Amino acid sequence: MTHPNKNSQKLPNIQPRKPKKWQRFLLRTVLSILLPYLLSPPDISVYIYHITVALPS
Numbered sequence: 001m002t003h004p005n006k007n008s009q010k011l012p013n014i015q016p017r018k019p020k021k022w023q024r025f026l027l028r029t030v031l032s033i034l035l036p037y038l039l040s041p042p043d044i045s046v047y048i049y050h051i052t053v054a055l056p057s
Contacts, residue, residue, distance in 0.1 A: 019027070
C-alpha cells in the first residue's frame with residue numbers, strides 16, 4: 001500500500017482576478033479625462049502682463 005506524497009497535490013487553479021464592471025467603467029472614465037492632459041506638451045507660455053490689486057481706502 002502506497003501513500004500519496006503530500007507535496008504532489010494539485011495546486012488550486014488560480015485565475016487572475018477580472019475587474020468588475022464598475023471598476024472598468026471608473027478606470028476608463030478617469031483615463032479618458034486625464035490622458036489628454038498627460039499627453040499634451042507642457043504649457044510654458046504663461047505670461048502675466050498686468051496685475052491690479054484694488055485695496056480698500
